[in-house]
Amino acid sequence: MMINTMQKKNGSLIAAVIITFNPDIKKVIDLVNSISYECHHIYIIDNNSKEIHLLQDFIDGVKNITLIINETNQGIAAAQNQGINASVASGMDFTLMFDQDSLPKKGFISGLIRGYNLVSINKNVAAVGPNLFDSRYNFNYSFLILDKLGFREKYIPEPDETNPVEVSCLIASGLLINNSCLQRVGLMDEALFIDYVDTEWCLRCKSYNYHIFLIPNITLEHEIGDSNISLWKYKVPVHSPWRRYYRVRNGFKLVTMKHVPKLLSIREIIFSFIHQIILLANTRDSKYFKYYLNSVKDAFRKL
Template structure:
């Protein structure tokens, strides 16, 4: 393992890109400048790779790993983790290509992780999320061993870390030691439930997860959504819906995933798909990918 020099923190950021908007990526890498030692950008076979390469090639802090094709977020994160491991990273922080952070984002997460690790077996710490358009905080989720959910809605003035059971990957901070113990992401999941499965695997191994209210990340559901009762349902492509449906069924096969949680995800995915079939123009493609997802999910096709 390489030795850190004075001033280095041992923190490596991993950003997975797929047809990223160069301006969004530049915004993120600029915000990370000075907050981490190295930024690893793993591109998943983007058509605009040349533009992304021009964006990062003159910055010695950025390493670009260009995959020949889209291998999924799990594979890309694992590629970034392996590069960071070989480079001597102590800590990791993950981001999406369009994440928006402040210039004082990483340090408080690192401080919280180190502090909590003195008294707990910590898998990760995560920011809280605030809706960029409407200003509300997204709920934090705690699960009991059966999978019953308890929501915690931040109000914005909390100071103490909040125990949680799952966290989305963007903005989460962990250590290489934890990754070595819990293991990497499951490549076969490709995209959906990658972060949730990892969190539940860590919890099953006796680790704790915490949300840090002092660190907030803006998030927006975007315009590609439709209202349904009191919720808004995100509209994804047909192939993305395939993975959502298939992986939901796969959760039922994983012993570390609480049964009620897995069953809830399967039911919600089916209802969500039903709404899309009733409202979207590409009904045939939606139905085709839905049925394929159900088939592969029930048969465990592609599962490890």
């Protein structure tokens, strides 16, 4: 594999951070190939995957890719922080986060940079991110715009929309972080382990008067959940009972955070309960009930 190092463009050096945990190796390779010509460095942070040696063989000898393998699953937040710290320590201006199953198209990174340069002229911008498309079910994900009380508006970009839109939250995959904001805002909250990590960080940025922007004409193919359950006009993502444990537990943790609107956290707690009932009814897997009880018990014990 031949990888070119991107020259410093418009004063910007960019490091990509890819988080892996038992990934489809081919998808990770496709992701690396799709971003390698626009990144100065790529950090792959692996949380103790079973077949990570296959990825090691692929990147062996490539100078601008660093693979960091954790001996245990540290959680997505801790792995993201490892990558972010490496990016900052190496003098990068931006850190671009990716999940293992995302696939950007050519020009993705330069498009985000153009969007960032446009919105950061008069505002302190912590991060920008792309429009998200799930090719499995042929739909675009919605984005949240919250007021100070936590009342929410769902926003879905129009296909031909080009102007950046300020939103309250973006998901981590495809998130282009301005490294200069990290000294004030801080890193990802490792206590959350996996769920709501990106949501909490974005809302924390907003509490420090930083702005978060969606760049609607830049699209990232991304999969949320192992599958989806269609219920009327809604799509309920299906995660494992183990993953749902963190979703439920962390909903309660959000209540204690001053920068998270109370209406948002209460809504997440209620909807997590509803989602759990839907998953239990559709899968008949009693583990959803068991993990839900454990998550609520652990949440109250720590609260």
